[in-house]
Amino acid sequence: MNFSGSLRKMITQYDQETGKVDYSLNLDGHAVCGLNELVGREVTVSFSGKMNCTVCGKNIRKTYSDGLCYPCLIKLPQADMCILKPEQCHHHLGTCRGPQWGLDNCFIPHTLYLARSSGIKVGITRQKQQFTRWADQGASEAMVIGTFPNRLEVGLAEVALSSGMSDKTNWRKMLTNDISSAPFEEYVKMAQGVLTEDQRKNLVESVLVHKYHYPVDKFPEKVKSFKLDKVRLFTKKLTGIKGQYMIFDNEVINIRSHSGYKIELTCD
DSSP: OEEEEEBOOOEEEEOTTTOBEEEEEEETTEEEEESGGGTTSEEEEEEEEEEEOTTTOOEESSOBTTTBOHHHHHHOGGGSHHHHSGGGOOGGGTOOSSHHHHHHHTSSOEEEEEEESSSEEEEEEEGGGHHHHHHHTTOSEEEEEEEESSHHHHHHHHHHHHTTSBOSOOHHHHHTTOOOOOOHHHHHHHHHHHSOHHHHTTBOSSOOEEEOBOOBSOOOSSOEEOOTTTOOEEEEEOOEEETTEEEETTEEEESGGGTTEEEEEEOO
């Protein structure tokens, strides 16, 4: 098999009953082949040296934030700082880069969650994409602890909780399967104690833990990442996929960070 095109983050499908995560190679915004079936086989990836903005398609020398060119980075609402820091939402001030985009994407139900990716972390995401978000982070378990009406309110709740718990994933521990066994319950109680009365009204009454199983034959003992900018051609045995990482024994590549790179992937 042979596929070529401009990379995007891998497409994930999650089965809520089994916890299985299936991955697809995403080129030019389309799923072109299932990647789970390639685990255990040698694959060859070559980078042409060319990059395209994932929004406007312009040929560029450097990508920003999920494969954007610089002009798109500084003008698109989805690349504004309030996406990384939702508590800084400025839509109400009339300064949103795309007011309608903000209404469609930020003023909709958002999930406040706990995920076990390395340690237990708190995070937020749009409710409709929570299962994809957890797969992208390589969570082994995740749970919804609250549903908020918009991104600003859930962002403020996350900031309040991040003073007492992490809001980041240690990607090295996640990929070596060095996962905390701390119970979720103590973090749920912490959330209930930290949030304001109004914020607690958005917490769910009962929680359901979702488990995730990734296509990994062997977890690395130590992990080293590499970039296509320096390794433009390689042939390696794919030993697993977790989060947005493809694992090759003790080496890994973050596919999402290569969005916009024009590549060719082949496998016999």
